[in-house]
Amino acid sequence: MGEACPSVMTVIRAGEGIAAAPGGVSSGAFLVQMILSSRTEGEMTAMRAFVPPGVVTHRHSHPRGQLLFVLDGVGLVQREGGEVIEVRAGDAVWFAPDELHWHGATAESPFSYLSVQPVKNGTAVAWFGPVDEEGFVT
Template identity: 50%
Template sequence: MHITRSRPDTRPGPAEHFTGTVWLDEIAAPEAPSRLRVFSVHFAPGARTAWHRHPHGQVLYVTEGEGVVQREGGAVEPIRAGDTVWIEPSETHWHGAGPRTFMTHLAVVEADEDGTTADWGPLVDAGTYLNCP
């Protein structure tokens, strides 16, 4: 057993992967052989990820606020505090806050053999985002 009493500092989401103001807190990144990674991600209203996919899928658990998620070819879906979203391995998607609300979620992923947790694509354009419910 290992108890972590301090964490890395909160860091901003990089502009090449996020639109708007996003903050990332690393919750867990155990040493090998574990490949688990857990982040708390805080989105300001209108903030969102770029299109991306995860080699082993992703679980999102919304802890506060309201947001949206969309898989490639699907509708933009609302998500709220208490919702859990399972994103299939290699399913291209994006997620973020609603246009008028903050949203925080826990993001749980498993790194690939080379340490990759996400393959990033283009930023989500305003037209796609403005189709939010």
Template identity: 45%
Template sequence: MQIHRKGTHPKAQGDPAYFTGPVEVETLLEAPPPARVRVARVRFAPGARTHWHTHPLGQTLVVLEGVGWVQEEGGPKQEIREGDVVWFPPGVKHWHGAAAHTPMVHLAIQEAQEGQTAHWLEPVSEEQYQG
């Protein structure tokens, strides 16, 4: 058993190669092999968001605070709020982030395949973000 205490997790600013706007990523868990699960708390400033991306084994988001938006390629942008849980199936191109005027915090839960949890793609354009 491992217990990861509050305040002991590494935090980093979101890499501009993967995010638009101010984002903080706090790695909560990277389970040792053979487990593959990884969990992060991600804080998005108003208007901040991921780039388009996919996950080889899917992704679950649990919204902890605020209001955000999610979108799958070809689908409508949808609002998410505190308490909502979002599942993106493996390989589905999508993005997620805060609403334009409200911050948002979520847990991101995904599994690694051959060490990779995501395949990062192009930024979400302002037109796509505003929807």
């Protein structure tokens, strides 16, 4: 994670900087393209994720919330205490600040999305444990 967003206009080309997501944040491997990376208070972080069928993130939250915009495929999203909801290309999801949630690909479809989240106290995300096959354990 960078210390701050670029200080001038920056172009990130399609396919540039794609890497494996960090271990321990999902049920399987997926790829990410960091678009904005920062630890500076109030700045934005942004990434594009490419998730293969059946892979879902672990439970997590964002201190200032997260906007998730579905680019391609079919995904699933769930907030703690809520129902599992199917999302498709063009859908947008807002997770409120500190709202525990997860998202990922359905078993039948890959899922790609753009996520944008602001930084608070040097971070944009807090990770927790995995979800079970039905989502949150109730």
